Amino acid sequence: EPEVTQTPSHQVTQMGQEVILRCVPISNHLYFYWYRQILGQKVEFLVSFYNNEISEKSEIFDDQFSVERPDGSNFTLKIRSTKLEDSAMYFCASIGGQSTEAFFGQGTRLTVV
Amino acid sequence: RKEVEQDPGPFNVPEGATVAFNCTYSNSASQSFFWYRQDCRKEPKLLMSVYSSGNEDGRFTAQLNRASQYISLLIRDSKLSDSATYLCVVNRRGGGNKLTFGTGTQLKVEL
Numbered sequence: 314e315p316e317v318t319q320t321p322s323h324q325v326t327q328m329g330q331e332v333i334l335r336c337v338p339i340s341n342h343l344y345f346y347w348y349r350q351i352l353g354q355k356v357e358f359l360v361s362f363y364n365n366e367i368s369e370k371s372e373i374f375d376d377q378f379s380v381e382r383p384d385g386s387n388f389t390l391k392i393r394s395t396k397l398e399d400s401a402m403y404f405c406a407s408i409g410g411q412s413t414e415a416f417f418g419q420g421t422r423l424t425v426v
Numbered sequence: 427r428k429e430v431e432q433d434p435g436p437f438n439v440p441e442g443a444t445v446a447f448n449c450t451y452s453n454s455a456s457q458s459f460f461w462y463r464q465d466c467r468k469e470p471k472l473l474m475s476v477y478s479s480g481n482e483d484g485r486f487t488a489q490l491n492r493a494s495q496y497i498s499l500l501i502r503d504s505k506l507s508d509s510a511t512y513l514c515v516v517n518r519r520g521g522g523n524k525l526t527f528g529t530g531t532q533l534k535v536e537l
Contacts, residue, residue, distance in 0.1 A: 324454050344523045346525070348527075354529075355527055355528070355530060356464075356470060356513065356527040356530075357527075358524060358525070358526065358527075361523065361524055361531040363523075369524055402467070404469055404470070404524070408523055413457070413475075413517045413523060414456035414460065414472055415470040415472070415515075415517075416472070417470050417471070418469060419468070419469050420468075420469050420529060422467075
């Protein structure tokens with residue numbers, strides 16, 4: 314069964330450092346997303362990406378965040394200068410062209426110390 | 427008003443009980459509706475889509491009322507393995523298929 318894969322599964326970084334979270338969406342999917350979930354809180358939308366550009370972003374997704382699809386398979390989320398409050402689980406998701414069902418990766422747990 | 431609102435929970439029920447989750451959404455442009463299940467520290471996984479006519483999958487029944495902007499999930503004969511957080515999710519087309527999550531309702535099924 315095709316799946317969304319994310320790496321790393323857990324990343325610890327120092328405050329102020331840059332991190333890149335990586336995702337490989339399902340191969341024939343067209344819509345890509347990043348969500349985050351702070352421990353004990355709801356799943357929050359960060360950004361959606363379609364046709365090689367951002368289609369929508371939330372107020373959380375400020376200038377410290379960026380996304381890229383550098384090749385035909387990877388989808389990355391970069392946080393330029395991490396803050397303590399960026400500590401969360403980050404989920405990548407993708408949706409196929411004919412569907413509205415999203416498939417999620419297993420997540421990257423980011424811990425900023 | 428929140429885009430997607432759910433019962434606060436947690437729900438603690440005995441094994442074999444029937445439990446119902448409710449959800450309301452505020453954006454009338456919403457087009458697709460889902461229930462996802464999330465186990466502790468895991469990713470959300472699709473449980474079932476919700477169709478206007480209502481749909482059933484084994485012990486799970488989902489209902490949608492577009493006029494009231496209300497979605498429900500019924501679990502019959504609950505099992506220990508049903509213990510998880512149930513997320514109501516709404517998809518609004520336009521602007522890229524954005525999924526909005528409710529806060530989730532935690533279910534604990536006990537012996």
